[in-house]
Amino acid sequence: MARRLLPVGPDFVETAPLRLVFAREVSAPPGAVYRALAEDVAGWPQWFSAVTSARPLDGGTRREVRLKGGTRFVETIVAAEPDEVYAYRVDETNAPGMRALLEEWRIVAVPGGSRVQWTFAADGAAPFRIGLKAARAGLGRAFRDAVGALERRLASTAA
Template sequence: MARRLRPVELDFVETAPTRLVFAAEVSAPPEAVYRALAEDLTGWPAWFGAVTMCRPTDGGAGREVRLKGGTRFRETVLTAEPHARYAYRVDVTNAPGVRALLEEWLLAPAAAGPGTRVQWTFAAAGPAPLRLALRLGRPGLGRAFRDAVRGLDRRLASSPA
């Protein structure tokens, strides 16, 4: 059953009781990575293995996402700063235990050479069992992020400029 979550704002990315932060580099420039994250929503399943469907809603102000296993999210885009930052909060989900959830993608030029440093923050609030599950699930989420970023890198490398 879908449940409405507590609406949080961008500061939640820093204040959430549970924050999981992952980073990796891709060879594509920030502009291309940003387009894939924020503009080509329907392309997410091609590079993010856990995502089976992603589409814009509300004229681009929101997103609808489905994951393998049946988890669904209805989201509001909180910021879309070209080539730099993309963040959204989950408003409605069928995921158990979650009270608030926000995801932020930060993009910056790679430290050495061309490319982009991609940082993903998963910020959540919920009861103790959820916090424990997220701590225990951190390695799996990290692996999913790294696999997704590698998939994104391959997709962008094979796309026409």
């Protein structure tokens, strides 16, 4: 059953009751990383193994994402600054316990490539928050694996 979440804005990334932040450096330049995140939404399943499908909606202002296990999100893009930041909030999901969820991908140029930072900003019922804290290590591993796969994908398409 789909449930509506709170319509939080970009500032929720700083004010959320629960924030998980992960970062990794890659050899790809910021522009290539940004394009993979923001412009090639349908390509997400090729590098983020938890994602089974992703498609842009409403001319790219929204997205529908499905994860392994059957979780579904309908999201609104809340920040899209080329080569710098891509963020979206979840408007609707079938996952229990959430009140608000915003994900921000921040890209910073570093010597030899980019630093990619993913912030998972959330609010929800106590069991959801406890579960999310317990899942921190797994989410971190999923992020590192995904960004590593993205780096390999970008290197192979640049060759």
